[in-house]
Amino acid sequence: CHEIFHLDGNKDIPECAVLETSKTGKSVMQEREITRLDGIYSVSCYPHIDKNGERIGTIQVMRDITESKQAEEKLRQSEKGLADAQKLAHLGNWSWDIVKNERYWSDEVYRIFGLKPQEFGKSSESFFSYVHIDDREFVEKSMDDLLSSGKLYKIDYRIVLPDGSVRIVNEQVKAVSGSTGMAVQINGTVQDITERKLIEEGLRTRERQQAAISELGMHALEDPDINTLLNEAVSITALALGVEYCEILELLPDGKALLLKAGVGWKTGSVGCVTVGAGNDSQAGYTLHSDKPVIVGDIRTETRFSAPSLLLDHSVVSGMSVVIKSKDYSYGVLSIHSTMRRTFTRDDANFLQSVAIMISDAIERKKLSSRINHIASYDTLTDLPNRILFMDRVSMTLSRAKRQKEQIAVLYLNLDRFKVINDSMGNETGDRLLISASERLVNCVREGDTVSRMGGDEFAIMLGGITSASDVAKVSQKVIEAVSKPFVLDDREMHITASIGISMYPQDDEEMEGLIKKARAAMLQAKEHGRNNDRFYNTEMETSSYEMMMMENDLRKALDRGELLLHYQPQVDITTGRITGVEALVRWRHPDRGMVSPAEFIPMAEETGLIIPIGEWVLHTALAQNKAWQEDGLAPIKMSVNFSSVQFRQKDPVGLVANALRKTGLKPEYMGLEITESVIMKGADVVIKKFHELKGLGIHICMDDFGTGYSSLSYLKRFPIDILKIDQSFARNVTTDTNDASIVTATIAMAHGLGITTIAEGVETKEQLEFFRSHKCEVVQGYLFSKPLPAEDVTKLLREGGRFEIKDL
Secondary structure, three states, X not given: OOOOOEEOOOOOHHHHHHHHHHHHOOOEXXXXXXXXXXXXXXXXXXXXXXXXXXXXXXXXXXXXXHHHHHHHHHHHHHHHHHHHHHHHHOEEEEXXXXXXXXXXXXXXXXHHHOOOHHHOOOOHHHHHOOEOOOOXXXXXXXXXXXXXXXXXXXXXXXXXXXXXXXXXXXXXXXXXXXXXXXXXXXXXXXXXXXXXXXXXXXXXXXXXXXXXXXXXXXXXXXXXXXXXXXXXXXXXXXHHHOOOEXXXXXXXXXXXXXXXXXXXXXXXXXXXXXXXXXXXXXXXXXXXXXXXXXXXXXXXXXOOOEOOHHHHOOOOOEEEEEEEEOOOOEEEEEEEEEOOOOOOOHHHHHHHHHHHHHHXXXXXXXXXXXXXXXXXXXXXXXXXEOHHHHHXXXXXXXXXXXXXXXXXXXXXXXXXXXXXXXXXXXXXXXXXXXXXXXXXHHHOOOOOXXXXXXXXXXXXXXXXXXXXXXXXXXXXXXXXXXXXXXXXXXXXXXXXXXXXXEEEEOOOOOOHHHHHHHHHHHHHHHHHOOOOOEEEOOHHHHHHHHHHHHHHHHHHHHHHHOOEEEEEEEEEEOOOOEEEEEEEEEEEEEOOOEEEOHHHHHHXXXXXXXXXXXXXXXXXXXXXXXXXXXXOOOOOOEEEEEEOHHHHOOOOHHHHHHHHHHHHOOOHHHEEEEEEHHHHHHOOHHHHHHHHHHHHOOOEEEEEXXXXXXXXXXXXXXXXXXXXXXXXXXXXXXXXXXXXXXXXXXXXXXXXXXXXXXEEEOOOOHHHHHHHHHOOOOEEEOOOOOOOEEHHHHHHHHHOOOEOXXXXX
């Protein structure tokens, strides 16, 4: 055998070689750089054997191998350079000698696969065990195609390193064919392109995300149904982030659970049914309470919360979730999930938050739009359809009725006495009464019918698909009965009634405007005929409505034309028969109609506000008349003037009365102000203050129509009331109705207990007079003594002594 030694040149080559040969008896080849010879030589020593087989010496052979050694060094340096280059480029090479079934991997291939040479079995099975399971079939097919076709292939696939991490490699492979044309060797390169792929995927992801945001934004601006938008949002989000599952969980009203409102990838039947807890023990609940993005690398090792069954049933591994919230509340949670272990980035979280913000904005915009549309079509107090929506529905129902030859009815309704309660109890109570009344109206009709608040205390009802007027009458009576039942507000019973007008298609009109107009005209007729009833439209009603409109126009001109005048009804001391005062009552002498009843024009005056100038005229005229009687030498009496709630609500009622007293020169003790019970019942501090200011003027204050409202002792004690006037509705029946008699008896006793004088109004018979006299009522007023008289007739009575003979009665 030959052994090669590199000697340092300070030793003698022949001696070393000969010595080694002599010692071992073997042939020796030594390589030594001989500086004096300027090269590398191979020295071979052989034993010299004679013909007898005896070693007689040593044969030495020297061969110059300098060039071959230099070539080897260049090759080694080249291979090292290649290895360094492969390491820098993450590029390795390999070969497979198919004939010998030998494989070679460069060092960089081992590094790419995270292996040491001794860890690789150098078999196909060993190699494929490191290929990602989802890519094995693809790689195997590529290799089979190469072996059958001999063509070069370039592929990208994933490998799984021993630590479980996944890398992406690019492989280029070429086959070397033998003389038979069959592949005898395969050479290939493997390059780790994970970082490049991640950068490329990141760019593609950002492009997808930007496109997704743009697409979702366009959908949101199209103002779709919210459910449609949510379904689009989860689909777009899942696609943009490359995940299998995406969900929107809506926080339920009780705040204890979240409902799977929209989702993609989940099992059929999950969306709209599955709920998860809203507590910190679930990913969604934890996200909701932390109010920041939550990223889960592996739900199986998560310690912050547990995985709900929804995620476990779908083999979810990683995910991310953010809160969908507005300025005032949290709508729910937007989440994505994957069955693979994923590392979600801050960019991914920012994208998910952008989607959540867009969803929140769309929900808020939809709510605002719905609210605006609702306000435009519905009454803000009762939430009933308003006039605009009612007219629209009538038009639509009319169109259908014309096609199908059906009948429809419009009921126009007014709440009788609502204004009294609203004025006496205040707007808040009035509003609550309207709300309660509207609820009763809705309960009186079918689901497909429409109940509308037309404004103030007026409502309208549309009934479609009716067969006869009797059907409408039944509904109308049902409404009247429902409204007439007591309303209990703040433990008080309040009573109102309804006046209803009815028009029908096609009998009364074929157009929407005409039906509503005629139903309202019929309603006015119902009010004219005692209220708390209904009237079907007839052609004469339009004339009546026109006349009422003309009456209002004439009333506005009555003051300027001098058509108004005062009559005065005496108030008589029940013991002496002496006239102690008179009540001023306004009358209207119409140039064409003659004397118009106060019952016709006073409500109209209050409704239109004309009562303000009329009331001021009455006040000045009445006080001036009383002053004139006194200046005429007649015995002084008290002048009582009615003051409506509308007048009392004007800016300065106290100043109005003080100014009238000053201008007429009448002393305040000869004036009485009759204020209805509704004003008293208002009871606000400002009302009490005004009463005391009026009392401070020195006038008498009388509560008019006592018993028709809802007064109580606690109210009476708070006001400086001098006189309590028992309403004529009670006086009329005191001798025939034990209930009215009991009420009047109690009222007189109560007034006496409070030091208040009582006046009985509407006394018309001797029996009624005797009743009041027996119960010690101080003053009476009524047709038994005198009807309201013109000023000149009262003057005559006063000049004749101003007394009635009580004993004769």
